[in-house]
Amino acid sequence: MIPELGQLCTTIALCLAGVQTIFPLVGAHRNQRSWMAVARPAAVGHFVFLTIGFGLLTYSFIINDFSVLIVASTSNSQLPILYRVAAVWGGHEGSLMLWVLLLSFWTVAVSVSSRRLPDYLATRVIGVMGFISVGLLLYILSVSNPFLRILPVPFDGNDMNPLLQDPAMALHPPMLYTGYVGFAVAFAYAIAAMLAGRVDQQWARWVRPWTTAAWTFLTLGIALGSWWAYYELGWGGWWFWDPVENASFMPWLIGTALIHSLAVTEKRDLFKGSTLLLAIGAFSLSLLGTFLVRSGVLVSVHAFASDPTRGVFILSLLVIVIGGALSIYAWRAPGLDRNAGFKAVSRETFLLINNILLSAATGLILLGTLYPLVLDALAMGKISVGKPYFDTVFIIPMLPLVIFAGIGMHAAWKQADTAQMVRKLRWLVVIALITGIMMTALAWGTGPVLTFVGVVTGIWLVLASLRDPVMRLFGKGPLLTASMIGMQIAHAGVGLFVIGVTVTSTYSIETDQSVRIGETVQVADYSVTFNDLQQVQGANYTALRADIDISQDGRIIAHLNPEKRVYRVQTMPMTEAGIDVGLGRDLFVALGEDLGDNAWSLRIQYKPMIRFIWLGCIVMALGGLIAMGDRRYRAAIQSKSPAVESGTATKLV
Amino acid sequence: MTPRKQRMLTVGLVVVGVSLAVGLALQAFQENLLFFYSPTQAIAGEAPEGRKFRLGGLVEEGSLTRESGELKVTFMVTDLKNTLPVSYEGVLPDLFREGQGVVAHGYLQPDGSFLAEEVLAKHDENYMAPEVAELLAEQGHPVDGKPAGPAKN
Numbered sequence: 001m002i003p004e005l006g007q008l009c010t011t012i013a014l015c016l017a018g019v020q021t022i023f024p025l026v027g028a029h030r031n032q033r034s035w036m037a038v039a040r041p042a043a044v045g046h047f048v049f050l051t052i053g054f055g056l057l058t059y060s061f062i063i064n065d066f067s068v069l070i071v072a073s074t075s076n077s078q079l080p081i082l083y084r085v086a087a088v089w090g091g092h093e094g095s096l097m098l099w100v101l102l103l104s105f106w107t108v109a110v111s112v113s114s115r116r117l118p119d120y121l122a123t124r125v126i127g128v129m130g131f132i133s134v135g136l137l138l139y140i141l142s143v144s145n146p147f148l149r150i151l152p153v154p155f156d157g158n159d160m161n162p163l164l165q166d167p168a169m170a171l172h173p174p175m176l177y178t179g180y181v182g183f184a185v186a187f188a189y190a191i192a193a194m195l196a197g198r199v200d201q202q203w204a205r206w207v208r209p210w211t212t213a214a215w216t217f218l219t220l221g222i223a224l225g226s227w228w229a230y231y232e233l234g235w236g237g238w239w240f241w242d243p244v245e246n247a248s249f250m251p252w253l254i255g256t257a258l259i260h261s262l263a264v265t266e267k268r269d270l271f272k273g274s275t276l277l278l279a280i281g282a283f284s285l286s287l288l289g290t291f292l293v294r295s296g297v298l299v300s301v302h303a304f305a306s307d308p309t310r311g312v313f314i315l316s317l318l319v320i321v322i323g324g325a326l327s328i329y330a331w332r333a334p335g336l337d338r339n340a341g342f343k344a345v346s347r348e349t350f351l352l353i354n355n356i357l358l359s360a361a362t363g364l365i366l367l368g369t370l371y372p373l374v375l376d377a378l379a380m381g382k383i384s385v386g387k388p389y390f391d392t393v394f395i396i397p398m399l400p401l402v403i404f405a406g407i408g409m410h411a412a413w414k415q416a417d418t419a420q421m422v423r424k425l426r427w428l429v430v431i432a433l434i435t436g437i438m439m440t441a442l443a444w445g446t447g448p449v450l451t452f453v454g455v456v457t458g459i460w461l462v463l464a465s466l467r468d469p470v471m472r473l474f475g476k477g478p479l480l481t482a483s484m485i486g487m488q489i490a491h492a493g494v495g496l497f498v499i500g501v502t503v504t505s506t507y508s509i510e511t512d513q514s515v516r517i518g519e520t521v522q523v524a525d526y527s528v529t530f531n532d533l534q535q536v537q538g539a540n541y542t543a544l545r546a547d548i549d550i551s552q553d554g555r556i557i558a559h560l561n562p563e564k565r566v567y568r569v570q571t572m573p574m575t576e577a578g579i580d581v582g583l584g585r586d587l588f589v590a591l592g593e594d595l596g597d598n599a600w601s602l603r604i605q606y607k608p609m610i611r612f613i614w615l616g617c618i619v620m621a622l623g624g625l626i627a628m629g630d631r632r633y634r635a636a637i638q639s640k641s642p643a644v645e646s647g648t649a650t651k652l653v
Numbered sequence: 654m655t656p657r658k659q660r661m662l663t664v665g666l667v668v669v670g671v672s673l674a675v676g677l678a679l680q681a682f683q684e685n686l687l688f689f690y691s692p693t694q695a696i697a698g699e700a701p702e703g704r705k706f707r708l709g710g711l712v713e714e715g716s717l718t719r720e721s722g723e724l725k726v727t728f729m730v731t732d733l734k735n736t737l738p739v740s741y742e743g744v745l746p747d748l749f750r751e752g753q754g755v756v757a758h759g760y761l762q763p764d765g766s767f768l769a770e771e772v773l774a775k776h777d778e779n780y781m782a783p784e785v786a787e788l789l790a791e792q793g794h795p796v797d798g799k800p801a802g803p804a805k806n
Contacts, residue, residue: 018696030723133785184712221699235744341655341656341657341659344662349662353661356666356670357670360671360673363674364674364677364678368682371682381688381689382685383686383689384689385682385686385687386686386687386705387685388681388684388685389681389682389684389685392677392685393674393677393678396677397670397674412786480787488666510796512742512743512744513724514722514724516722519729533711543784550671564747574747575746575747590744592744593744593745595723595724596721596722597720597722599722600696601743601744601745602744603743653673
C-alpha cells in the first residue's frame with residue numbers, strides 16, 4: 001500500500017509540475033495576472049507531494065519492504081539504518097527521485113525568495129523549472145519507476161554494493177545532485193530573461209547567489225567523490241578522468257566560467273551573450289552527466305544495466321532542453337549586448353580569458369569523454385582515451401588561467417592601471433618564486449621544471465588572493481564586501497589545490513611489494529613492518545586485518561590496520577586501506593592478496609601534500625558560501641541606472 | 654577600447670585559443686588512444702606492436718601461476734577461440750578470478766605474450782566490462798550477469 005501511495009503522490013506531483021509549467025509561462029506571455037499567480041502555489045504543491053512520495057519510498061527502505069523491487073535490489077535487512085536511507089539513492093530509480101526532489105526544492109526556494117522579483121521574471125523562472133520537472137517525472141513514472149513491486153517477494157534484499165557503504169559515499173550523490181540541479185536555477189533564469197526579452201544588471205544580481213550556491217555544492221560533491229575514491233576504492237588514486245567523474249567536472253568548469261561571466265554582466269552590463277550561453281551550458285552538461293551516468297552507456301563503476309528506452313528518453317529530453325534553449329538564444333540574444341567598451345588591460349579582459357580557457361578545457365574533456373562513445377556507436381572500434389590525454393589538455397589551459405587569476409583580481413574594471421598593478425604585485429611574485437622553489441627543493445630535492453612552475457603558480461595565487469584581505473586586517477587598503485572576500489578565499493582555495501595536485505603527482509611513491517609476516521621493507525626513508533594478520537568480525541562483513549608499523553629514523557610514526565573485507569550478503573571482497581593522515585603527507589598501505597609462503601602483497605604509498613587537494617576544495621566552497629551571504633544580493637531592487645553602477649564599480653566584485 | 658576593437662580582440666583570442674586547443678587535442682589524442690583487442694585479434698597481428706592497448710577476455714580456469722611468495726603472476730586470457738599469456742607484477746584487483754572477465758592494459762611482447770601494466774576486473778559480482786561481455790556473446794558463451802549489474806551507483 002505504501003509504495004502505491006508513493007506512486008500516487010509522485011503522479012500528483014507530475015500533474016502539479018505540468019500546471020506549474022503551463023499556467024505561468026502562458027500567463028506571463030499573455031500578461032494574465034490570474035494565470036501567473038498559479039506559479040507559486042503549484043510549485044509548493046509539487047514539492048510537498050514529491051516530498052511525501054520520496055518519504056514513502058524511504059520508509060519502504062527503512063522497514064525493509066523487499067516487495068519493492070529497488071529495495072530488494074539495493075538494500076538488505078542487515079544493512080545499518082544510515083545506509084538503508086542512503087540506499088534510496090544507491091540505485092538508478094531512487095537517485096533520479098532524489099534529482100527531481102532536489103529540483104522541486106530549488107524551485108520552492110526560488111519562489112519563496114523571489115518575492116522582490118518582478119512577476120514577469122519570477123513566474124517564468126518557476127515555469128521553466130516546472131518544465132524540467134515534468135520531463136524528469138515523466139521519465140521516472142514511465143521507464144524508471146522506483147515504486148514497482150516484485151513477485152515473489154524475496155526473503156531478503158540483494159544488499160548495497162559494499163563500496164558504497166561509506167559515509168562520504170552516502171553524502172556524495174545528494175551533494176552532487178544539489179549542485180547539478182542548482183544550475184537549473186541559472187538555466188531557468190536565463191530562459192526566463194530571454195523569453196521576457198530583458199537581460200540587465202539587476203537580472204545578473206538575482207542569478208549570482210543561486211549560481212554560486214549550486215557551484216559550492218558541486219565543488220563539495222566532487223571533492224567528496226574524489227576523497228572517497230582515494231581511501232575506499234583502495235588504490236590511492238584521487239582522480240581517474242573516468243567518464244563519470246568528467247560528467248560531474250564539466251558542469252563545474254562551465255559553472256565556474258558562468259560565475260565569472262555573471263560578475264561582468266552585473267558590474268558592466270557586458271558579456272550577456274556568453275553569460276546566457278554558459279548558463280545553458282552548465283545545466284545542459286548537468287543533464288548530459290545524468291544521461292552518461294544513468295543510461296548505462298559508460299564502462300564504469302557507475303554504469304547501470306538498463307533497457308535502451310531509458311537512454312532514448314533521456315536523450316530526447318536532452319535534445320529538447322538544449323535544442324530549445326539554444327533556439328530561444330538564437331532568437332533573442334542578438335541585440336542584447338550594450339556597446340560599452342573596455343581597454344585591453346582591464347578586469348573584463350582577464351575574465352574573458354578566464355571564460356575562454358575554462359570553455360576550452362571543458363571542450364577538450366568533452367571530446368575525450370564522448371569520442372569513444374561515438375566511435376563505438378558507429379561500430380568503428382572500441383577505444384578509450386587514456387589519462388595522459390586529459391592531464392595534458394587540462395594542464396595547458398589551466399596554467400595560464402591560474403597565473404592570470406592572480407593578476408585579474410587586482411585589475412580594475414574598464415581600464416586597469418598597469419604600473420600600479422606591477423607595484424602592488426611584484427613583491428608577491430618574488431616571494432612566490434623564492435618560497436615555491438625553496439620549499440620544493442628542500443623537501444624533495446629536484447624535480448621536473450613543470451613541478452616548480454606548478455608550485456610557484458599555486459603559491460602565487462594564494463598570495464595574490466589573500467593580499468587584500470590580509471591588508472584589510474591591518475586596516476589598510478579598500479573596504480571589502482562579503483562577495484569580494486568570498487571571491488578571494490575561493491581563489492586561495494584554487495591555489496592550495498594547485499600546490500597539492502602538483503606535489504602529489506610528482507613526488508608520490510607507489511609500490512607493490514611482497515611482504516612476509518614479520519618482515520620489514522624499506523620504502524623511501526620509511527620502514528614498513530608487517531607484524532601480524534588477524535581475522536575480525538564487522539557488522540555485516542568478515543575481515544582480515546593486518547597490523548603494520550611504519551617507522552622513520554628508528555622511531556615508530558604510524559600504526560596502520562589495512563583490511564581485506566568480505567561482505568556476507570554479496571560475498572564481495574573489498575580493500576580497506578590503512579592511511580596515516582597528515583597535512584604534509586599521507587602514508588597509505590593496502591592489503592593485497594595471499595601470495596603463499598606466508599607472504600602478502602602490499603601496496604605501499606607515500607602521498608605528499610595530497611590533503612591540500614581536498615583542503616583546497618573546502619576553501620573554495622567556503623569562499624562560495626561567504627560570497628553568497630553578501631547583503632547586496634538580498635537588498636531590495638536598486639536603482640536601475642547602469643551609470644551609477646559602472647561609475648562606482650571599479651573595485652567591486 | 655572601441656566596440657570594434659573589442660570584438661576584434663574577442664575574435665582574436667577565441668581563434669588563438671581554439672586553434673591551440675585543437676592542435677593540442679589532436680596531438681594528445683593520437684598519443685593516448687587505447688584500442689581494445691581480443692586475444693584472437695592480438696594473435697592475428699591486428700594489435701599494434703610497441704604501443705599500449707587493452708586486452709580483454711576471460712581468465713582461463715587453472716591458468717594462474719605464481720612463484721610462492723612472489724608478486725609476479727602469469728595467467729592466460731581467452732576469448733574461447735584463442736588464448737594469450739599475460740604477465741603482471743603488482744596487486745591484482747579484488748574481483749580478479751579465474752573464469753571471470755578481465756581487461757588488461759599493456760604491451761605485446763616480442764615473444765607473443767602480453768605484459769600488463771594494469772589489470773582491471775569486474776566492479777561487482779554482477780558486472781562485466783561491456784567489451785568483454787560482447788566478445789563472449791559473439792562466441793556464444795553464456796555471459797554470467799548482464800553487461801552491467803543491477804542498479805548500482
